[in-house]
Amino acid sequence: MTRDGIAGLICLALAIGMLVLTRGLPQSSFVPLGPDFYPRIVLVIMAVLSALLIASDLWQRRAGAALAAASAEPAAERRNYRLVGITFAVFAGYVILLPFVGYRVATFIFVAALQSAFDPPRGARRWAMVLISALASAAITFIVFQHYLSVLLPRGKWTDW
Amino acid sequence: MFDLLLAGIENVLHLKYLVPLFLGTLVGLIGGALPGVTITMTIIIVLPFTFGLDPLQGLATMTGVYVGGSAGGAITAALIGIPGTPSAITTTFDGFPMTQKGQPGRAIWLGIWSSCFGGLLAGIFLIGATGPLAAIALEFGPWEYFSLFVFALSMVAGLTEGSLLKGLLAGVIGLAITIVGSDPIMSVPRFTLGTEFLRNGFPFLPVLIGIFAFAQLMTDIEKMKGSEHAAAPIKAPPLTVSHLSVLWEIFSRPFLLAWSTLVGILIGVLPAIGGSAATVMAYDQAKKFSKHPERFGKGNPEGIIASEASCNANVGGSLVTIMAFGIPGDAVTAVMLGAMTIHGIQSGPLFVSQHPQIAYGIYAAYLLAHPLMVLICAFGARLFLRVVTVPKSMLIPNVLVLCVIGAFALNNIMEDVVVLLLFGLVGYALVKARFPLAPLILGLILGDQIEVNLLRAIMSDANPWLFITRPISGFLLALSVASVLFALWQHRRQKGRTREVDQEPDF
Numbered sequence: 001m002t003r004d005g006i007a008g009l010i011c012l013a014l015a016i017g018m019l020v021l022t023r024g025l026p027q028s029s030f031v032p033l034g035p036d037f038y039p040r041i042v043l044v045i046m047a048v049l050s051a052l053l054i055a056s057d058l059w060q061r062r063a064g065a066a067l068a069a070a071s072a073e074p075a076a077e078r079r080n081y082r083l084v085g086i087t088f089a090v091f092a093g094y095v096i097l098l099p100f101v102g103y104r105v106a107t108f109i110f111v112a113a114l115q116s117a118f119d120p121p122r123g124a125r126r127w128a129m130v131l132i133s134a135l136a137s138a139a140i141t142f143i144v145f146q147h148y149l150s151v152l153l154p155r156g157k158w159t160d161w
Numbered sequence: 162m163f164d165l166l167l168a169g170i171e172n173v174l175h176l177k178y179l180v181p182l183f184l185g186t187l188v189g190l191i192g193g194a195l196p197g198v199t200i201t202m203t204i205i206i207v208l209p210f211t212f213g214l215d216p217l218q219g220l221a222t223m224t225g226v227y228v229g230g231s232a233g234g235a236i237t238a239a240l241i242g243i244p245g246t247p248s249a250i251t252t253t254f255d256g257f258p259m260t261q262k263g264q265p266g267r268a269i270w271l272g273i274w275s276s277c278f279g280g281l282l283a284g285i286f287l288i289g290a291t292g293p294l295a296a297i298a299l300e301f302g303p304w305e306y307f308s309l310f311v312f313a314l315s316m317v318a319g320l321t322e323g324s325l326l327k328g329l330l331a332g333v334i335g336l337a338i339t340i341v342g343s344d345p346i347m348s349v350p351r352f353t354l355g356t357e358f359l360r361n362g363f364p365f366l367p368v369l370i371g372i373f374a375f376a377q378l379m380t381d382i383e384k385m386k387g388s389e390h391a392a393a394p395i396k397a398p399p400l401t402v403s404h405l406s407v408l409w410e411i412f413s414r415p416f417l418l419a420w421s422t423l424v425g426i427l428i429g430v431l432p433a434i435g436g437s438a439a440t441v442m443a444y445d446q447a448k449k450f451s452k453h454p455e456r457f458g459k460g461n462p463e464g465i466i467a468s469e470a471s472c473n474a475n476v477g478g479s480l481v482t483i484m485a486f487g488i489p490g491d492a493v494t495a496v497m498l499g500a501m502t503i504h505g506i507q508s509g510p511l512f513v514s515q516h517p518q519i520a521y522g523i524y525a526a527y528l529l530a531h532p533l534m535v536l537i538c539a540f541g542a543r544l545f546l547r548v549v550t551v552p553k554s555m556l557i558p559n560v561l562v563l564c565v566i567g568a569f570a571l572n573n574i575m576e577d578v579v580v581l582l583l584f585g586l587v588g589y590a591l592v593k594a595r596f597p598l599a600p601l602i603l604g605l606i607l608g609d610q611i612e613v614n615l616l617r618a619i620m621s622d623a624n625p626w627l628f629i630t631r632p633i634s635g636f637l638l639a640l641s642v643a644s645v646l647f648a649l650w651q652h653r654r655q656k657g658r659t660r661e662v663d664q665e666p667d668f
């Protein structure tokens with residue numbers, strides 16, 4: 001099964017799961033249309049489209065097997081999925097840290113960590129550049145948003161800062 | 162109407178509004194010029210900066226970003242052959258060859274002036290057509306609204322590149338996200354998993370930022386090759402040119418300018434098609450009407466004029482649809498509509514009559530953004546080339562920080578940032594599964610309205626045939642079916658010619 005089929009399966013599972021949940025929604029005797037009326041329409045359409053996507057994937061796999069042998073696809077550009085995983089992980093760490101250490105500290109750590117992941121610093125000068133730019137990012141955004149644009153930014157439970 | 166417009170211009174000329182408009186246009190130009198940073202992304206980045214501003218200040222900023230972003234793509238397209246935005250692709254066809262011939266100033270200024278005039282001509286349409294179209298929309302009942310939203314959704318889903326099935330499914334996923342939260346009649350919590358936070362549904366802005374920003378940034382990160390040092394600054398060529406001769410080149414082709422503008426406006430007004438289609442269509446039409454089609458692609462000024470005039474005219478057309486019907490035409494306008502909602506503006510048929518000061522303020526901001534754009538380019542076009550060399554390793558972390566601020570600042574709760582991360586993962590997964598994002602966002606924006614109008618229609622008259630027998634509603638539903646059938650036919654025709662490849666998603 002290709003990514004279409006897998007996506008179809010996930011969507012189908014979600015649609016069915018949510019359809020099951022609509023059974024528990026309370027009904028009212030005053031209103032003819034319950035809270036489940038519209039969700040059921042949407043979820044049934046979602047389930048049907050997902051099933052069609054799975055079917056089309058299976059159909060194309062059959063039809064495409066012969067075709068694939070005849071014409072080899074050009075090699076796709078190499079993708080750096082490791083870096084994507086690191087970015088999501090660092091970002092998740094940032095989200096976890098924010099309420100504990102506050103915006104300034106968490107942003108400094110996040111920007112420095114992500115810059116180092118994207119472009120690993122070699123030598124003291126590059127490290128200093130990374131740290132200075134992370135400090136500048138945290139400080140400038142904090143001053144601009146908190147002081148000039150009246151936008152409140154998260155304060156840390158541990159640091160109260 | 163003209164009194165209101167003059168009052169709007171006078172109002173926006175106050176420094177209180179002019180400064181945000183200027184800054185918005187400047188940032189839009191830079192964002193548009195940066196390859197890989199789309200107008201959608203620039204609007205998302207700028208949005209949190211407008212939270213503390215009053216509605217007109219905020220919307221003037223966003224209008225500036227939209228206008229500037231549409232024109233900014235031409236700068237890098239003409240000077241270095243890389244379109245800053247997808248819609249500037251056709252500008253590279255003739256702009257870059259002109260630069261290579263040693264006429265970078267002519268290439269860039271043909272683009273900027275054409276954008277300016279195309280945009281201003283579309284402004285006349287925007288001001289003239291929004292009121293009458295809104296008046297038509299006022300006649301709509303819930304049946305017509307429901308059918309109009311279904312039509313918009315089916316158009317967007319059908320006309321996206323790639324699989325029709327996935328376009329439709331993406332739209333329905335957008336609708337499914339909106340069913341989480343209290344129902345609109347009894348306020349019964351649905352799918353909230355017992356949490357208080359989800360009673361009002363998923364917060365719109367974190368979902369939007371998560372899906373778009375992460376989908377685009379992660380796609381860029383995938384392409385990064387280990388260590389990425391700052392690129393060597395591009396040596397900006399001298400851009401001196403006789404503006405009079407450039408203006409003469411444009412005005413000596415009045416039909417080309419008018420026709421390209423009209424194409425841009427019409428594509429902008431129609432939901433779903435977007436700026437890239439407008440420029441490609443205008444370029445194609447210009448080539449067909451030209452006495453010398455063989456000169457296209459070799460530095461022909463007609464190619465640049467057609468492309469850029471239609472690109473900014475498209476902005477005016479899109480704003481008509483947002484302001485008259487409250488329907489976004491594509492991803493960029495979907496974010497613009499979100500921005501309006503965040504500033505407390507419920508766009509739609511009543512918007513112009515209920516908030517004339519803000520509506521005419523937006524018109525004024527739109528009109529003034531064009532001369533401002535010319536002014537900024539006169540001083541900063543060479544500087545933008547230096548900005549585009551900022552390494553992605555520095556740019557991306559800072560964009561992510563702005564995304565967090567955008568998600569957090571509206572309600573000041575950390576749950577919104579968690580939603581941002583969650584939908585960041587969803588957005589990236591959808592892009593990897595080659596789902597188009599525009600229908601999803603449209604479903605997300607229209608979902609609540611579709612539900613409310615469907616329920617209102619059925620509760621006022623239980624006869625479901627009314628959706629078909631009421632003329633406008635029936636016509637719109639017929640158009641929806643026709644658009645899906647047309648898309649089906651088009652996909653079948655294309656299937657024979659090309660196989661699906663790993664294409665860039667529609668940001």
